[in-house]
Amino acid sequence: GDSVTQMEGPVTLSEEAFLTINCTYTATGYPSLFWYVQYPGEGLQLLLKATKADDKGSNKGFEATYRKETTSFHLEKGSVQVSDSAVYFCALREARGSTLGRLYFGRGTQLTVWP
Amino acid sequence: NAGVTQTPKFQVLKTGQSMTLQCAQDMNHNSMYWYRQDPGMGLRLIYYSASEGTTDKGEVPNGYNVSRLNKREFSLRLESAAPSQTSVYFCASSLPLNTEAFFGQGTRLTVV
Secondary structure, three states: EEEEEEEOOOOOOOOOOOOOEEEEEEEEOOEEEEEEEEEEOOEEEEEEOOOOOEEEEEEEEEEEEEOOOOOOOOOOEEEOOHHOOOEEEEEOOOOOOOOOOOEEOOOOOEEEEOO | OOOOEEEEOOEOOOOOOOOOEEEOOOOOOOOOEEEEOOOEEEEEEEEEEOOOOOOEEEOOOOOOOEEOOOEEEEEEEEOOOOHHOOEEEEEEOOOOOOOOOEOOOOOEEOOO
């Protein structure tokens, strides 16, 4: 079945450092891909998404490109801030044509940014 | 616009007790989901409902039942709670395929 493999954490960075969180997936067809963020004590919020190959999702300085050839959707940010400290989840939604359209998540990566 | 609302926010149960977690969305979404979140395990799908009147098992359905009461509401029931069901439970909803899901604030359940 479809699945998502996400870089293990925790990740600890200094403010203004470059961030990469790796995400790869296994899926039939062309799923939609997402990054969600979870701040302490809160639910998940959508950070960005891409629905077809070579699409780039971006939001709040974060970017991720849907790479069909490497089945990857790595999250990047050029300069992190203390306020980016949170747990980040990569997710996949089953491809169009599936009757189910289920949403699968990676295990999450805890990011801590120090001033 | 409330989005996805879950009740209760916190609950403590004794082993063997039953309870129902409630979820309602006001975005006219067809699809609704229940997940559990455990440390180091990410979010695991318990049950899924593609539309009113349909439900499907996810990755970890054992010990749970669901009801899609109408388009707005999707409840999760624990008939006989076990300590292994101690977790944070999230409800989510979405439009059909290729769209993102919107999440509630979660229910923190402890079974003692």
